[in-house]
Amino acid sequence: MAVDLKTKEHIRGIRKAGRIVAACHKALSKRIAPGVTTLEIDRFVERFMLDRGATPAQKGYKGYPFAICASVNEVVCHGFPDSEPLETGDIVTIDMVADVDGWKADSAWTYAIGRINTATEKLLLAAEQSLQDGIKQAVLGNRLGDIGYAIQARAERAGFDVVTAFVGHGIGRNMHEYPEVMHRGVPGQGIALEEGMVITIEPIITAGRADVYIAQDGWRARTRDGAWAAQFEHTVAITKEGPIVLTRWD
Template identity: 80%
Template structure:
């Protein structure tokens, strides 16, 4: 399968969508609190995007009914927003994709609700650093395996697991494009990275084993052992001057 390389104009289109995603995550970071529900978050995100000329690309994708995925504690990804109030100490990952004029940008972020613990802060720190290590390797001439190796090395040397079942992906006109971006594996293998590729790097890091299962709704994925999971994701353009994050906000 061929990789669709993006022109500068295409990347500008993805960046516009990425700015909406970034602004929405920044706004969310100041709204999350104990007692808020993920259904309320979902409505906020959808309205935020629509007010800025974007549409939530996840809504309706393969029948998915919401504008966001909202994954709490042991849910690794694809959690359904619901009316259960978040509690102090919970962690919640909000994953969203904005579409502007057909171009899409994707970013997930894990937030601590209310008071945190040292263990929770460490999980989020390592998960975020693992993503950033992967982004550093998104250079022309490197390989998908170099990204996965960097992510896996950072997480596992700190004693955490990296989920294998879910991967990053190319993105542009479609939400999921070739290639897949695995977050584990040997360096120097897989698709070679080229200038003009736009991909997501989105490792899911767990406090326990990386094994997961999908629930009866066909979407919600949880850790088998009940351990908590954190995910950080950016949409990244690969350019001759190195990786450019198109969804940066923090």
């Protein structure tokens, strides 16, 4: 299967969507607090996107009914928003995809609800750092295995594990495109990174074992041992100048 390489014009289109995603996450960071429900967050995100000329691409995708995925504590991804208030000490991953003029950008972020304990702080730090280490490897001359290895090495040094049941992916006109981006890997192996590739890097790091199961709703993935998990994700373009993060908050 061939990678759909993007032109500079295509990347500008994805960047437009990425800026809305980033602005929405930045706005959420000031609104998420104890007592807020993930259903309220879902409604805020959908309105935020629509007001700025974007549509929430996840809504309706394979029948998914919400604008965001909201994954609390041991839910690793694809959590349904609901009316249960978030509590102090919780963590919640908000994953969203904006579509602007047919171009899509994807980003997830794990938020602390009020004060969290030291162990959870370490989990969030390791998860965010693993994403940043993966992005640093997204350069011409490297392969996807270099990205996965950097993520895995950071997580394991911190005493955590990487969930392998879910992967990053190419993105552009479609939410999920070739190739798959694994978050474990062997340096020098995998598909070579080419100019014009646009991918998501989205490691999920868990404080326990990496084994997960899917809930009866067919969407929510949880850790089997009940350990909490954190995820940070950016949409990244591979260019001659190095990786360009199209969903940066700044």
